[in-house]
Amino acid sequence: MVKYITRRLLGTIPMIVLISIILFTLLQLAPGDPLAGKLDQHADANYIAKLKEDFGLDKPPVEQFFFWAKNFVQGNFGVSFDKKVLVQDLLSERIGKTVFLGIVSLIFTYMIAIPLGILSANKPYSKLDYTLTSASFIGFSMPSFFAGLLLIYLFGFQLGWFPYSGSETEASGYEGLEYLMDRLHHVILPAMTLAIINIAQYNRYVRASVLDAKAQDYTRTARSKGLSESKVLRKHVLRNALIPLVTLFGIDLGLLLSGAIITETIFGFPGVGQLYIQSITTRDYPVVMAITMMTSMAVLIGNLIADILYAFVDPRIKYD
Amino acid sequence: MKKRKIGILSLAVVMGLSVFATACASKSSGDGAKKKSITATMNSTFDGKFNPALYDSIYDAYILDQSFASLWKQDEKLETSIPDLAESWKESEKKDGVTIKLRKDAKWSDGKPLTVDDMIFTWKFIADKEYSGSRFEYVESIKGAKEYHEGKAKEIEGIKRVDDYNLELTFDKSDARDLSTKVWSTPMPKHIFENKPVKTLENDPAVKKAENIVTSGPFTIKEIKAGEFVVLEKNKNFYGAAEGKPKLDQIVWKVLQEDVAIGALKEGKVDMVSRIKPSSFETIKGFKDVELVEDTDLGYQYLGFRTDHPKLADKKVRRAIAYAINREQMVTGLLKGHGTLLSTPVSPKSWAYSKDLDADYSYDPAKAKALLAEAGYKDTNGDGFVEDPAGKPYVLSLEFPKGNQVREQSAKLIREDLEKAGIKIDLKQPKDFAALAETVQQKADKTMEMWLMGWTTDVDPNPKNIYGSAAESNYYRWKSPESDKSISVSMYDQKAFTKEGRKALIKDWTKIFQQDSPVVLLYSQNVIDAYNKRITGVQYDYRGALGHPSFVDWDVK
Numbered sequence: 001m002v003k004y005i006t007r008r009l010l011g012t013i014p015m016i017v018l019i020s021i022i023l024f025t026l027l028q029l030a031p032g033d034p035l036a037g038k039l040d041q042h043a044d045a046n047y048i049a050k051l052k053e054d055f056g057l058d059k060p061p062v063e064q065f066f067f068w069a070k071n072f073v074q075g076n077f078g079v080s081f082d083k084k085v086l087v088q089d090l091l092s093e094r095i096g097k098t099v100f101l102g103i104v105s106l107i108f109t110y111m112i113a114i115p116l117g118i119l120s121a122n123k124p125y126s127k128l129d130y131t132l133t134s135a136s137f138i139g140f141s142m143p144s145f146f147a148g149l150l151l152i153y154l155f156g157f158q159l160g161w162f163p164y165s166g167s168e169t170e171a172s173g174y175e176g177l178e179y180l181m182d183r184l185h186h187v188i189l190p191a192m193t194l195a196i197i198n199i200a201q202y203n204r205y206v207r208a209s210v211l212d213a214k215a216q217d218y219t220r221t222a223r224s225k226g227l228s229e230s231k232v233l234r235k236h237v238l239r240n241a242l243i244p245l246v247t248l249f250g251i252d253l254g255l256l257l258s259g260a261i262i263t264e265t266i267f268g269f270p271g272v273g274q275l276y277i278q279s280i281t282t283r284d285y286p287v288v289m290a291i292t293m294m295t296s297m298a299v300l301i302g303n304l305i306a307d308i309l310y311a312f313v314d315p316r317i318k319y320d
Numbered sequence: 321m322k323k324r325k326i327g328i329l330s331l332a333v334v335m336g337l338s339v340f341a342t343a344c345a346s347k348s349s350g351d352g353a354k355k356k357s358i359t360a361t362m363n364s365t366f367d368g369k370f371n372p373a374l375y376d377s378i379y380d381a382y383i384l385d386q387s388f389a390s391l392w393k394q395d396e397k398l399e400t401s402i403p404d405l406a407e408s409w410k411e412s413e414k415k416d417g418v419t420i421k422l423r424k425d426a427k428w429s430d431g432k433p434l435t436v437d438d439m440i441f442t443w444k445f446i447a448d449k450e451y452s453g454s455r456f457e458y459v460e461s462i463k464g465a466k467e468y469h470e471g472k473a474k475e476i477e478g479i480k481r482v483d484d485y486n487l488e489l490t491f492d493k494s495d496a497r498d499l500s501t502k503v504w505s506t507p508m509p510k511h512i513f514e515n516k517p518v519k520t521l522e523n524d525p526a527v528k529k530a531e532n533i534v535t536s537g538p539f540t541i542k543e544i545k546a547g548e549f550v551v552l553e554k555n556k557n558f559y560g561a562a563e564g565k566p567k568l569d570q571i572v573w574k575v576l577q578e579d580v581a582i583g584a585l586k587e588g589k590v591d592m593v594s595r596i597k598p599s600s601f602e603t604i605k606g607f608k609d610v611e612l613v614e615d616t617d618l619g620y621q622y623l624g625f626r627t628d629h630p631k632l633a634d635k636k637v638r639r640a641i642a643y644a645i646n647r648e649q650m651v652t653g654l655l656k657g658h659g660t661l662l663s664t665p666v667s668p669k670s671w672a673y674s675k676d677l678d679a680d681y682s683y684d685p686a687k688a689k690a691l692l693a694e695a696g697y698k699d700t701n702g703d704g705f706v707e708d709p710a711g712k713p714y715v716l717s718l719e720f721p722k723g724n725q726v727r728e729q730s731a732k733l734i735r736e737d738l739e740k741a742g743i744k745i746d747l748k749q750p751k752d753f754a755a756l757a758e759t760v761q762q763k764a765d766k767t768m769e770m771w772l773m774g775w776t777t778d779v780d781p782n783p784k785n786i787y788g789s790a791a792e793s794n795y796y797r798w799k800s801p802e803s804d805k806s807i808s809v810s811m812y813d814q815k816a817f818t819k820e821g822r823k824a825l826i827k828d829w830t831k832i833f834q835q836d837s838p839v840v841l842l843y844s845q846n847v848i849d850a851y852n853k854r855i856t857g858v859q860y861d862y863r864g865a866l867g868h869p870s871f872v873d874w875d876v877k
Contacts, residue, residue, distance in 0.1 A: 032754035033761070040776065041785035041793045042457050048792070054452065083367045083376075084452060084522045093546040152580060157587045164589065165580060170359075170572045171543055171551040268575045270547025274365060283754045 004319035005308065012300045019296045020072070020289075024065050027285050034081040034283040055081055068289065078286035082279065087290045090275060095257065097167050098271035101194070101264075102256035104187050108195035109202055109252075114245075116199070117206025118238070124211060132203065139200030148193040148266040155189060162189045165268040190267040194260050198252075205248065209241040216240070243313055250306025254299030258291070356876050357570035358855060360592040360866060361581040365547040366573075371527045372506035373446055374453050382594075383550050383573060384506075385867055387535040389559075391420065391439070391505040393869050396861045397671040398618075398779045400500045402869060405434065405507070405536065405559075409499070415817050416494040417478075418503065422485040427557040428509050429540045435484045441510035444468070447476060450518040458504040461497075463490045496816035498780035509534045538566040538872045549574045566872040567857075585610060585850060591876075592851040594864055598658040598726065601848060609853045613860045614846040616660045618667050619776040621727055623718075623734065623840040624760070628797040629769055631708070631716060636695035638837040642681065644688035644741035645734055651843050654726045654733070658848060662841040664830045665775075665783055669862045671819065672781040674827045681834055681841075688741045697742075705744040717746040720772040721753040727772055730842065734772075760795045772842075781826050783807055787833065798838035806832055853877075 035051055052058045056067055071078055077087035120129045156164025163169070163186045174182050213219060214237055222236045223229075259273025272291055279287035310317045366379035372388050375381060391406040407423040426434040445451060446459045447469045459465050464477025478490035495502060512526050512534050525532040530544045530551075538560060539552035552571040555561070574581075574590065582600055584590040586607050596604065596612075604612055623645070625632045632638060651659045663681035666673045692698075696709030708714040716738070720731045728750055735745040759765055760773065775786055775793075784807050785791055789799045810816050810825035847864040854877045859870040 030755075031758060032752055033758035034754075040454075041778070041791070043454050044457065044792050047454050047456070050452075083369065085369070085528070086523055089523065090546075149579065153583065157583060157589075164584060165574065165576055166545075166548050168545065168548075170545075170549045170574070171570065266577055266580060268548060268577065268580070270365070270545065270575070274547050278365065281752070281754065 001308075001311070001319055005304070008304050008307070012297075012304075015300060016293070016297060020069065020293060021065070023289060023292055024061075024068070027288065028061050030283075032283045034285060055079070068286075072289075072293070077290040080279075080284050080287050082282040082284040082287075087286050090287060091272065091290060091294075094259075094270055094272050094275055097269065098259040098264075098273065099256055100183065101187055101191055101260070101269065101271055102252075104184075105191035105194040105198070106252055106256075108191055109198040112195070113199045113202035114206050114242075117203040118210055118233075120203065120207040121210035121214065122233075124207075129207075132207075136200040136204055139196050142196065144193055144197065144260070144262045145266055147196050148190070148263055151189050151193055152266070162186075164189070167269050167271075186269075190260075190263050190269050193263045193267075202245070202248065205244060206241065209244050210237055213237045213241040239313070243310070246306050246309050246313060249309070250302045250304075251299065252302070253305060254295065254302030257298045258295040355569045356567065357572065358568060358591040358874075358876060359572040359574060359589070360594065361574050361576040361584070361590050363576070363578050363581070363595065365575045366550065368544060368546055369522055369527055370533050370541060370544075371508065371521070373442060373451075373455060373504075373508055374522055374527060376454075379575075382866065383541065383552065385537075386552055386571065386871065387533075387537045387539045387541055387555070388506050389426070389537040391422075391503070391507075392499070394500065394779050396669070398498075398667065398669055398781075398862075399671055400498050400779070404869075411499065413817070414494045414814075415491075415496055417488065417490045418499065419486070419488045423559060424485055425562070426536065426559045428511075429535045429555045429557050430509075431557055432509070432511055432534075433484075434507065434509075434536055436481055436487045437484070438507040438510045439487070440479055440481060441514065442506070442508045443479065443504060444476060445508065445513070445518060446504055448518045452519060452522065455504060458501065461491050461495060461502040463492050465492075494812060494814075494817070496811055496813075496822050497782050501778060501780045501782065507536065509536070539571060542570075547575060560872060567875040582850075585852065588852060590852075591855055592849065592866065594847075594849045594866055596848040596850055598655045598845065598848065601656065601658055604850050607850075610850055611853050611858070612848065612850045613858070613865055614658060614848040615860060615862050615864070616667070616669055616844050617847045618669070618779075618844075618862050619774055620662050620665070620844040621730070621772065621774045621842040623842060624771050624773060624796050625838060625840075626768055626770075626797060627836075627838050628799075629766075631714070631769060634695050635836050636691045637697065638840075639835075640688040640691035640695070640697075640741070641738060641743070642837050642840045643684045643691065644743070645737045645840060645842075646683045647840075647842055648683060650726075650730050650733060654729050655843065655845060658846040660844045660846070662844050663834070665777070665786065665833065665841065666781045666826060666830065667777060667844070667862070670781050672823045672826050674823065674830070677827065677830055677834065685737075685741050692742065699742060704742065705739070706742045713744070715744045715746050717748055717769045718771065719748045719756060719759075719768060720750050721756040722750040723753055724774075726845065727774070731772055782811060783826075783829060783833070784811070787838065796838040798836065800832065800836055800838075803829065803832045803836070 035048060056064055068078065079085065080087055080090060116132055120132045123129055152164045155162045167183060167186050169182050172182060219232060219236055222232045257272065259271040259276060261273040261277045264271045264273040265277065275287065276291050311319055362379045362382060364379060366383065367377040369375045369380055370383055372384055375384060389405045391404060392400050393402040393404050395401045405422055405426050407421050409418055409420045411418045422436060428434055443459050443462065446455050447465045449469060449471055456469060462476055462478040464473055467473040468476045480488040482488060489503065491502060516524055521527060530541045533541045535541065535555060538555055538558050540555045541550060542553040543551040550573045554566055554569050558565065576584065578597065578600065581590060581593045582604060585593050601612065604610060625638055627633060647661055651657065651661050660668055663678040664673065692706055697706040697714060699705060700707045700711055706714055718731060718735065720727060731747060735747045738745050756771065759768055760771055786793050787798065787803065788794065788807055789804050806829040810822060810829055816822040816825050847862065849860065849865040851858060851865060856875045856877060857873045858865050859868050861868055
């Protein structure tokens with residue numbers, strides 16, 4: 001197992017190098033100049049030249065790339081072109097919030113999607129199944145800005161159960177547990193917005209794989225042994241049916257860091273997604289590079305975790 | 321069996337926490353009731369560089385406007401006349417110097433006195449070679465600032481410290497421009513920044529961390545959450561505190577997308593939404609307890625020409641285009657009246673604005689056609705569009721950036737109008753702002769012909785930065801010795817040293833500008849702010865409500 005993990009980890013290095021080269025090239029080719037937005041009538045030629053020099057933009061692209069790569073390996077993500085502050089400071093302010101939002105939304109997703117999927121599969125082609133299927137299609141096709149605004153209107157404005165924006169109460173003076181509760185209270189609506197589309201999708205997967213497992217020989221064998229239906233479902237069907245979900249879980253883990261651009265913007269939730277979209281509009285390449293690299297690495301690691309988990313859920317899989 | 325228990329347990333925990341969280345939060349809402357607090361919103365996130373010499377974003381400026389005092393402020397005519405930190409000042413007759421007297425009761429929010437040393441430190445900071453911001457222009461006029469900037473001098477020659485509260489400035493030369501463009505007027509606390517590295521100051525806690533930022537204005541910065549909110553608290557050391565200013569105890573600035581902000585305003589959850597899109601005006605008008613105010617903004621939108629492009633080099637063609645565009649329709653149709661038609665780059669709000677210049681800048685399609693014919697552009701093949709003097713097809717391209725709805729729509733109107741006048745237009749797909757700006761700025765670019773963009777203008781009417789032949793912002797590549805001479809006269813000639821004299825000189829320049837038409841001025845969108853009527857004492861002008869100097873007198877019912 002250790003050998004397998006080491007091998008896989010080493011295997012990700014060329015991937016990361018490749019991703020960084022492609023990403024850097026794409027950003028170089030994209031139209032737009034990071035300094036273009038800075039120009040107002042007071043920015044004279046000297047000032048622009050000085051900024052270019054400070055940011056290393058006066059050097060050839062290959063040299064810029066190696067400069068960036070050298071710093072990146074040492075854990076230095078550079079200085080934001082737009083805000084002129086260290087990229088790691090910008091990220092560290094936000095990453096915790098994004099991960100928190102992601103985890104809560106994943107909890108919602110799994111807690112709701114799995115039971116719904118099983119319910120559907122238990123009575124396939126029944127009224128309940130059709131209702132859930134229709135609801136899933138609605139959920140799946142609902143754009144997140146709409147879902148977000150709907151939740152804000154209903155639960156934030158009309159019912160007033162949850163805060164309609166932000167990640168914590170302003171000037172609250174909360175500490176300890178109270179602060180944590182305040183954060184949780186704020187994260188529920190955006191997390192739900194993110195979860196809606198996932199729930200719609202995941203309960204389809206669960207339904208399909210439970211149906212599939214139910215038609216297998218081992219399920220028939222279990223039934224003919226005289227086991228109760230609930231035991232068949234728990235011991236024989238579910239365990240096998242949830243294996244495909246592990247793959248999805250791996251991808252989800254990776255995307256935890258990337259943030260949710262639209263949802264974060266609508267809820268004024270200061271996560272990585274909000275910073276990402278802002279950095280793309282202003283062509284703030286160091287920030288875009290850092291976030292994209294971080295996400296790519298997280299997805300690679302998430303996949304590795306998924307592969308390792310397979311060995312636990314499926315005894316047939318062994319890594320040696 | 322075990323797994324199931326864990327599942328149920330975790331479900332119970334999450335549910336329990338949510339309920340608890342709801343209970344907690346509703347309990348606490350009564351806490352701030354005694355404080356006089358208002359909540360204002362900004363559409364997009366602030367950068368968080370809360371230093372007057374270093375900020376770049378307009379959202380940072382919202383916060384700085386309320387937390388840092390300046391020497392002086394501008395009145396509703398855009399003239400620097402309202403005293404703030406400076407008790408009084410006097411410009412020399414030849415406009416080559418100024419004496420400034422500071423008020424003695426001004427303090428920093430940490431209690432240290434604010435003296436001329438803070439102001440001198442700030443000027444030297446901005447003139448420092450290592451300084452990374454863009455404001456050197458506001459110090460450059462002081463005699464010896466350039467030498468200091470280049471490292472040739474240890475002190476700035478033109479600054480003379482008389483005592484703690486008095487100083488004299490000498491300028492490079494006699495210069496008729498407004499004091500605000502010649503003298504940077506917002507001091508930084510010397511005792512905080514004195515021994516810090518100039519180059520990397522953006523990363524210093526004294527710029528970023530609420531507890532380290534020392535301010536001089538009506539409010540101090542109490543709490544900053546990146547991308548989310550800034551809480552401002554009444555500054556007890558503010559010089560106006562003795563008179564009970566500001567009246568509010570707290571201002572919360574929240575980052576909120578406009579649609580949500582308008583909803584929250586309706587529900588009474590926020591008190592003020594600033595810089596509202598004209599299209600939202602009618603929606604908000606119907607809200608109970610909400611007041612809307614608007615005034616002409618200082619910025620404007622324009623249609624730019626590459627005047628060095630062979631297709632646009634003839635000024636008769638450019639004039640024809642100006643006559644052919646129905647700009648009135650943009651203001652009434654697209655802006656729904658929430659804007660002003662513009663015929664001079666000088667703001668209609670300014671003391672230097674001459675209303676009679678509007679006359680020769682109106683919609684006149686017949687005149688447009690006549691001018692085109694005069695320049696040799698005629699429809700020779702009967703397709704309804706003019707051909708160039710050589711008889712070849714004549715098509716002009718028009719580019720515009722994404723992001724401003726009204727501007728995007730105006731591109732289509734311009735095409736319709738110009739095609740009606742017989743000029744075929746190739747309307748390009750909108751580009752990202754950063755992408756279009758890159759091409760507009762490229763000095764070697766030969767691809768662009770016409771584009772749409774906007775300018776934010778200064779308090780002073782001087783056109784040099786935007787329309788001078790040598791200006792970095794002269795994207796239209798308008799080279800006019802006549803205009804340059806006129807600009808120079810309006811800045812440095814003795815006749816310009818009186819207000820009336822300067823106004824006449826600027827009018828002379830504006831005529832040259834209108835005749836040559838390096839751009840077509842389109843419109844100036846209104847600043848629209850909406851606030852809950854529980855706020856009292858609100859005044860507004862071109863700066864909107866929150867930018868108006870009277871905000872220290874705001875109160876809540």
